[in-house]
Amino acid sequence: MDWLTRSYTTLRVRLDDAVCFVQMYRAAAGNAINEQLIADLTAVLRDCEAHAKIVVLEGLPDVFxxxxxxxxxxxxxxxxxxxHDDPGPLYDLWLRLAQGPFMTIAHVRGRANAGGVGFVAACDLVVSDExxxxxxxxxxxxxxxxxVLPFLVRRIGAARANAMTLTTQPVSAAQAKAWGLVDVCDANTESTLRILLLRLRRLERTAIARYKRYATTLDGSLAAAKPAALAANVEVFSDPHNLRNIARYVSTGRFPWEAS
Known part of the structure; x- marks a missing residue:
């Protein structure tokens, strides 16, 4: 298949019996989200609509x-x-993970931060390392x-999403499972994922697509939240004060509250 032989600068992609494994691969950047990653993932998911019934989204061993x-x-x-980037393509990418005609599984090892949590929350199932x-x-x-919040609220509820946002504190895999952000938590995720896929491979692609289409009609919150989410994103990432703080952090490693 042509789409599997394309050269992606941010991804590693393989198809195994209608299961597409997509690994985000920007090791030097901690798998940070840039325009190319969004474009590459969007292209792969678009092709998965015709060729895959399950998409497994992975990161690196130490950082998702x-x-x-x-x-x-x-x-x-x-x-x-x-x-600031136009936030629309990233939001649409998460919508595709949440509502596309395939099952999506986030395989999380290491750190999932900020937009990384968006990828996790957008997926149908989440398998996490302990x-x-x-x-x-x-x-x-x-x-x-x-x-991130429309997808996260759908997963864990407004109160817990609010707490994660305001405290900025890391949440352990065990806590994330208790909250519903993670579905399966295990020390050996490779084995756990393999066993899970043995059963999921039995499902027909048409059945998955029909279910996902129906499920979308039950919850219109993601589409409804999009205009406000994009507007809020543009507002905060257009503020010169915030941008100066981000630029200084990259250059010096100092947080905004630390003296120059």
């Missing part, structure tokens, strides 16, 4: 996804250009997880 690429933001800000941690660090830099 660290959120927005601050270096990319710093580069645009220092260059005098628009420092040592994985989940966090929303945005408020530390004056921004907010505006686009």
């Amino acid at each position: 996804c660290n959120g927005a690429d601050f270096r990319e933001i710093q580069s645009r800000f220092d260059g005098g250009g628009a420092a 040592k994985a941690v989940f966090s929303l660090s945005e408020l530390l830099f004056g921004v907010m997880p505006a686009c």
Whole structure:
């Protein structure tokens, strides 16, 4: 298949009996989200609609996804250009994970932060390593997880999503499972995922697609929240004060509250 032989700069992709394994692979950047990652993942998921019934989204052994690429933001800000991306493509990517005609499984090892939690919350099932941690660090830099929250609230409820946002504290895999963000937590996720897929492979692609289409009609919250989520994202990532803090953090490693 042509789409499997394409050269992706941010992903590793393989298809195994209608199960597509998609590994985010930006090791030097902690799997941070940039425009190319969004474009590559969107293209793969679009092709999966015709060729896959299950999509397994993975990261690296020590980091699933660290959120927005601050270096990319710093580069645009220092260059005098628009420092924020259009959040629409990322939101639409998460919608595709949540509502596409395939089952989506997040395989989480290591750290899932900020937008990384968005990927997790958008998936149908989440298999997590016992040592994985989940966090929303945005408020530390004056921004907010505006686009993450509709997906996270759907998963764990408004009160817990609010607590994660306001405290910015990491949540353990065990706590995430108790809250409903994680479905299966195990020390050996490779074995756990393999056993889970043995059963899920029996499902017909048409049955999965029909169920996902029906499930979307039961909950219109994600589509309804999109305009406000995008507007809030643009607002906080257009604020020069926030952008200066992000650029300084990338350059010096100092947080906004630390003296120069």
